[in-house]
Amino acid sequence: MDDRTGLPKMISKTARHLVPPDAKWWYVFGSATLCAFMIQVITGVALAFAYIPSASEAYSTLHFISDQAPFGHFLRGLHYYGASAMVLMVGLHMAQVFLAGSYKFPRELNWATGVLLLGFTLAMGFTGQLLRGDQNAVWTVVVAAEQAGRTPFIGQWLAHFILGGDTVGGATFTRFFAIHVFIMPGFIFVFVGLHLWLVLRHGISEPPKAGKPVDPKTYRQEYKELIKRDGRPFWPDSAWRDVVFCVVMIVVIAALALIYGAPQLGKPPDPSITTASPRPDWYLMWYFAVLALMPHGTEQYFLVFGPLLVGIILIALPFVFNRGERSPWRRPWAIAIVLMTVVMIATLWVAGVKSPWSPNFNAQPLSASVVGATNGPVFIGAQLFHDKGCLNCHLIASDGGRRGPDLTAVADRLSKDQMVMKIANGGVNMPAYAANLTPAEMDALVAFLQSRKIQRP
Amino acid sequence: MKEPNTEHASTGCSSSPAELSRRKFLARLSLAVGGIGAVIVTVPVVGFLLAPFFERRREVWRSVGKIDSFKVGTTTAVKYENPSPLPWAGVTAHTAAWLRRESADTFIAFSINCTHLGCPVRWLPKANLFMCPCHGGVYYQDGTVAAGPPPLPLPRYPVRVKDGDVQIQTAPIPITK
Numbered sequence: 001m002d003d004r005t006g007l008p009k010m011i012s013k014t015a016r017h018l019v020p021p022d023a024k025w026w027y028v029f030g031s032a033t034l035c036a037f038m039i040q041v042i043t044g045v046a047l048a049f050a051y052i053p054s055a056s057e058a059y060s061t062l063h064f065i066s067d068q069a070p071f072g073h074f075l076r077g078l079h080y081y082g083a084s085a086m087v088l089m090v091g092l093h094m095a096q097v098f099l100a101g102s103y104k105f106p107r108e109l110n111w112a113t114g115v116l117l118l119g120f121t122l123a124m125g126f127t128g129q130l131l132r133g134d135q136n137a138v139w140t141v142v143v144a145a146e147q148a149g150r151t152p153f154i155g156q157w158l159a160h161f162i163l164g165g166d167t168v169g170g171a172t173f174t175r176f177f178a179i180h181v182f183i184m185p186g187f188i189f190v191f192v193g194l195h196l197w198l199v200l201r202h203g204i205s206e207p208p209k210a211g212k213p214v215d216p217k218t219y220r221q222e223y224k225e226l227i228k229r230d231g232r233p234f235w236p237d238s239a240w241r242d243v244v245f246c247v248v249m250i251v252v253i254a255a256l257a258l259i260y261g262a263p264q265l266g267k268p269p270d271p272s273i274t275t276a277s278p279r280p281d282w283y284l285m286w287y288f289a290v291l292a293l294m295p296h297g298t299e300q301y302f303l304v305f306g307p308l309l310v311g312i313i314l315i316a317l318p319f320v321f322n323r324g325e326r327s328p329w330r331r332p333w334a335i336a337i338v339l340m341t342v343v344m345i346a347t348l349w350v351a352g353v354k355s356p357w358s359p360n361f362n363a364q365p366l367s368a369s370v371v372g373a374t375n376g377p378v379f380i381g382a383q384l385f386h387d388k389g390c391l392n393c394h395l396i397a398s399d400g401g402r403r404g405p406d407l408t409a410v411a412d413r414l415s416k417d418q419m420v421m422k423i424a425n426g427g428v429n430m431p432a433y434a435a436n437l438t439p440a441e442m443d444a445l446v447a448f449l450q451s452r453k454i455q456r457p
Numbered sequence: 458m459k460e461p462n463t464e465h466a467s468t469g470c471s472s473s474p475a476e477l478s479r480r481k482f483l484a485r486l487s488l489a490v491g492g493i494g495a496v497i498v499t500v501p502v503v504g505f506l507l508a509p510f511f512e513r514r515r516e517v518w519r520s521v522g523k524i525d526s527f528k529v530g531t532t533t534a535v536k537y538e539n540p541s542p543l544p545w546a547g548v549t550a551h552t553a554a555w556l557r558r559e560s561a562d563t564f565i566a567f568s569i570n571c572t573h574l575g576c577p578v579r580w581l582p583k584a585n586l587f588m589c590p591c592h593g594g595v596y597y598q599d600g601t602v603a604a605g606p607p608p609l610p611l612p613r614y615p616v617r618v619k620d621g622d623v624q625i626q627t628a629p630i631p632i633t634k
Contacts, residue, residue, distance in 0.1 A: 146570075292592035361588075
């Protein structure tokens with residue numbers, strides 16, 4: 001076998017390549033990402049046995065997989081939480097490599113290929129969400145097309161390309177199927193291969209030591225000596241941790257799939273159903289918040305140049321800072337950047353989940369006990385407060401929306417005249433109601449708001 | 458992997474000038490022939506992928522209801538089909554618009570797509586406002602921006618009355634530049 005194929009020797013040589021001795025649990029995230037990707041390939045291929053990538057069938061095959069096919073619900077769950085794990089592990093791997101300064105000489109291209117793999121992973125997550133083929137998928141495509149449409153010069157073309165035409169239709173899902181199932185996995189296979197090849201070529205980076213900066217002139221020699229002196233074979237001395245971590249991850253994914261299952265399907269993918277509240281899956285929820293919170297009028301810069309700039313900075317990073325200290329304790333900015341990124345994404349994520357900027361379409365008319373009147377101007381004003389859409393964006397006694405200020409005790413801070421001014425003229429995030437209310441209605445509305453006081457003893 | 462080639466490589470190193478130019482020729486020939494092969498395969502693929510960009514879509518008028526079914530001063534959702542949908546488009550071939558009857562003979566058809574990022578705006582009849590569920594855009598009954606991030610008023614579609622039917626002309630999803 002060895003003589004004819006040369007494989008056993010090659011495999012054992014690769015598996016037993018020497019790695020630094022103290023590469024411990026910090027080093028499992030890369031292999032865990034690969035492990036998650038393998039789960040995605042296996043479950044994805046299985047799902048493809050039942051899935052039909054057509055606008056009219058995708059949704060019903062998803063229902064079949066979720067509700068009827070044996071193990072179908074579990075399989076979808078595995079694919080969903082596998083995707084979640086992959087995104088999470090990519091993030092952890094990246095943070096670890098960044099903190100340990102492992103991207104420095106000679107591993108610049110390891111980092112650059114990794115950044116591309118991050119991009120492919122997010123693209124997989126995004127296109128995967130669309131393949132559910134439900135109402136959320138339709139609007140996600142439209143939102144994506146609108147974002148692409150802000151690109152200078154080629155925006156309309158890009159939007160057209162994403163939609164697969166001028167509108168959502170028969171061509172939309174098939175193209176995302178091709179991208180999700182052939183093109184992106186193809187790129188991932190090629191770049192994972194390249195990434196691993198580079199890992200073998202340059203060796204797994206040794207854990208950083210404070211006061212031992214990377215000098216491109218001497219680094220290779222030092223690494224060679226270190227490996228020669230203290231190196232351990234990757235298999236099994238180091239690989240066992242990867243295996244254990246990967247299996248723990250699989251168990252967690254399976255448990256989540258069993259307990260929580262894949263996300264519920266939304267309404268059918270009919271673009272004429274206007275009662276929709278499009279939301280991305282959790283790993284892009286923070287970006288949903290970015291879209292809502294970017295200052296008005298700056299959309300074009302945020303939407304197009306923002307991601308572009310982040311990509312360029314990430315790719316350029318190892319080429320600009322390829323020498324010097326690796327230890328995070330000597331690179332406080334590295335720690336600060338990781339912390340700030342985590343805090344920023346977490347904050348935006350929480351904002352995205354709460355999405356206080358979205359009107360609450362389910363706001364119920366205020367109860368009599370809250371209104372405190374069953375007739376008269378206060379009662380009529382309370383009805384108007386609901387009917388005129390005020391309650392969609394304002395809270396009264398924790399009922400309503402959160403776009404505008406909580407008005408539970410508005411009379412404590414605004415006079416009658418101030419209220420009239422505000423209601424009539426609106427603001428950046430509030431419509432002007434001058435033409436929308438009769439004088440009698442305005443009086444009733446203000447009477448209701450004047451009754452909103454915190455009772456003081 | 459290099460082992461089996463060592464012999465060839467070593468004989469290849471000691472070549473006469475004639476052999477070298479022959480080798481150069483063969484290398485160029487392979488690249489050129491390979492290039493032709495690649496072009497033969499690539500041209501139809503690229504053409505297939507890009508053709509839809511150059512197709513001029515013919516817009517059509519779609520009836521959305523009898524003129525009497527729309528009361529003056531009201532805004533209602535109307536549904537219609539895209540022009541020439543693909544046979545497997547299913548319900549994705551549907552489109553909607555918000556149709557407002559301004560007076561006895563004037564109608565306005567608003568796109569349902571918010572100009573911020575395209576989400577479907579909802580009409581609140583008592584409030585006389587369109588509200589967007591995604592990022593809080595609000596529009597007045599005439600489609601102008603009332604609040605929130607939308608940069609432009611709601612786009613309008615061509616609308617006409619023909620033989621007692623209200624008709625809307627199909628249009629691409631409006632993409633804000």
